[in-house]
Amino acid sequence: MTHVVFDQLTKIYPGADFKAVDDVTLDIPSGRLVAFLGPSGCGKTTMLKMITGLLRPTQGSITFDGENILGVPAEKRGAVMVFQNHLLFPYMSVGDNVGFGLKMRKIDKKVIEKRVDDMLELVKLPGVAKRRPNQLSGGQQQRVALARALITDPRVLLLDEPLSNLDAHLRDEMRGLILSIQRDLDVTTIFVTHDQEEAVLLADQIALIFDGKLVQYAPSTEFYERPISERGARFFGGLNFVPGTRQGNMVKTSIGSFQIATQGYEQAPEGDVMLTIRPERVQIVSQPADTNCITAKVSNTIYMGTHTRFKVQVQDDIEIEAARGDFTGSIETGDTVSVHFPEKRIWVVPRDS
Ligand SMILES: Nc1ncnc2c1ncn2[C@@H]1O[C@H](COP(=O)(O)OP(=O)(O)OP(=O)(O)O)[C@@H](O)[C@H]1O
Ligand SMILES: [Mg+2]
Structure with a gap:
């Protein structure tokens, strides 16, 4: 287990x-x-790459358990990286691929063989040590790459989009495997992805x-409920955005004034803001409430398998996506409905220019 800290880490590539990387x-x-x-x-x-030692930062430092590692040679840092395109050695057997890191350390052959078997067991690929990488499926090759990384007992495991080449089913399976191995071994792990759902499914914390630039670093729920930027909110699938002005507990917008809860908004911006609320939190209700309720026309219904979403046109330029609240009747395109914005679910972020 290793505690990793970046301090004002910056990278400018030559030229x-x-x-x-900007001051992270x-x-x-x-x-x-x-x-x-x-x-x-x-x-x-x-x-x-800066963690593994493949690249040198332009500024800043990286520490492992308080020790600056930038002066430590790459092979002594104990950080291993699994690359997106898994880069197994094609001319070596699977077993030799997995054992490679130990062979470099001149470990006894018998010991390596045992460890290779253990690692292949760990990634649920027992008995394939004698095969060549091209005799395995893409998902299996990715598991071999993981075994090869883990065999050296790394202090830090770095996974660079390891699942992006896999189909949806295999991706699910690999995610489960990575999670259970990570929990078993307690190895500090950084998982790179551009898929927000994947980040939410896997990570304790998301950067x-x-x-x-590091925009927000928090547990995944915060990115849904408490994003700190408009771009971040949109990246996490936020769909409802209404420009407005916040003063205390009120946000004034062109579609009406909305009350926001008294607690939890201390850090949120005032003045010119973007009001945002997740589609699953906006509710089509049977009775218009006194506050935070607007009337709008249903412009589209979207069947999503387990539930249905409704697009409602509030103004020419403002469409809101909503879910069914306590209204039990049928909701069709063209219907006029009451739409409620629960005050605890409204959030405000600075407006992107
Ligand atoms: N060797 C290099 N020389 C110069 N610029 C580079 C080099 N490698 C990457 N870059 C640039 O640095 C920026 C960051 O690249 P990086 O590969 O870290 O992005 P990434 O977030 O991993 O992207 P992706 O999701 O596409 O893998 C990009 O603008 C890229 O073009
Ligand atoms: Mg990349």
């Missing part, structure tokens, strides 16, 4: 005129699984990164 300070408690989440090009891989 580049921008910061691939981050604390990863030992034994946790943290997701680095963000769109393509935001600096996720660059950060992992949301845009343009090299």
